[in-house]
Amino acid sequence: MSLEYYLILSALLFTIGVIGVLVRRNAIIIFMCIELMLNAANLAFVAISRNLGTAEGQLFVFFVMAVAAAEVAIGLAIIVSVFKHRETINVDEVNSLKG
């Protein structure tokens, strides 16, 4: 399977993630779409690494995963505390810095 197919698939998955962030207003689903984008980037990393014949691309996938895990933990903690204060996680209604 040639590299272009993997990169096109990666671009499509990334785009679906972007559309999700633009269209959805539920903070949790926006977070899932961010995960989708990170995963699309991982797919591109591994595909290019395979075609270069090196292992570095696979290595960077692990760094991306560590960052994703940290980001999800922080983000969900923020969502939980926003929900405690305001009883909603609709990002259109959460529009002031002051709790």
Next chain:
Amino acid sequence: MTADQILFFIFGGVSLIGAIAVISFRHPIYSALSLIVTFFSQAGLFVLLGAHFVAAVQVIVYAGAIMVLFLFVIMLLNLGTLSAKGVLTGKLKGIAIVLGILFAAQGIYIAVNALTDTEVGSPEAIERAADLATNPIETYDIGILLFRDYLLPFEVTSLILLAALIGVIVLVKRENRVEN
């Protein structure tokens, strides 16, 4: 078509369908379950690319740990009843979809064209990639790279995780108000 191509289209198609399902379901739990489908089929794509360890970590960390965290928060906050107005409507949605299609076109253009005249097509890379068929990248090779050549980024990653840990504890800690 070879078996590799058939498997690519199966896994790729399932991951695209799962991704579209993530952004179309109204209830967050269904979205989370579709995201797990996407992650699993991406693990299949990683296996096709010869990255077996990445595939295993994908299933364990993404489909396991991260998605359990998502489902836990969705169920903890009982969000199903709140998500009725979860989607943009009317004109804004149209604009978002048009922009999305443009974005996809750009991405595909880059995917097809950006790698010409780079190292990807060079004779050494082709030779190394052909060598992978008999001599695949194993967990051992990744470990050597990670703990020798990329030791500093590895340690910085552990700092990121530590910062995230402290941040989460501070964020969800119950506030102890001092009564004066």
